[in-house]
Amino acid sequence: MTTAPVVFLVDVDNTLLDNDRIQDDLKRHLEREFGAATRDRYWAILEALFVELGYRDYLGALQRYRTEHPRDARLMTMSSYLVDYPFANRLYPGALDVLQRLRTWGPAVILSDGDVVFQPRKVERSGIGEAVDDHVLIYIHKEEMLDDVEHRYPAQHYVLTSWWTTSRESSPR
Secondary structure (H helix, E strand, O other), X not given: OOOEEEEEEEOOEOOOEOHHHHHHHHHHHHHHHXXXXXXXXXXXXXXXXXXXXXXXXXXXXXXXXXXXXXXXXXXXXXXXXXXXXXXXXXXXXXXXXXXXXXXXXXXXXXXXXXXXXXHHHHHHHXXXXXXXXXXXXXXXXXXXXXXXXXXXXOEEEEEEEOXXXXXXXXXXX
16 A cells, blocks of 8 residues: 555544534434433433443434333334434535545545444435545544554545544644
C-alpha cells in the first residue's frame, strides 16, 4: 500500500449529518407513537448506555426497553423507524460536495464510532459511504484506533474534520 501525501478523516455525527435533528425526530416519533413516558424512559436508557459504552446505542437502548416491556408489540415499529430513517434528509447542506472536493486532494475516509448496525446504516442510507468509495471505518472508540487508521490509510499527513476535534485535545499525528 502506498503512502498518500494527505488523508482526510471525516466524522459523521454533527459533522456531515445533523445528528441533533435526528435525535429530535426520534424524540418526537417516540412521543407521538408511544407517549411521553416511553420517550423519557427510552432516553434514560440511551443515556445510561452512553455512559457505559461511550457511544449512543439506539438499537441497544430499544432492546433494553423491550426487556422492561416484553409484551409491547408496538416496539417492532420503532426498530423499523430507526433502521429505515431517511438519513440523507439530515445531511448538512453541501456535505457530499465537501467530500467530493476533499477527494481531489487525497483519500477521504469516514472515521466514526458507534454500534455495529445503526452507525453503518447511517453512513449507507445517507450516501456518505458511496461518496468516499466506501472508505469507511467505524470503531467502538475511534480515538483508540488511530494506529489501525494509520495502518489502513498510510499518509504523510492527516486532516481530521470532526466535532470530536473540538471536544478533545487529541489528533492522529
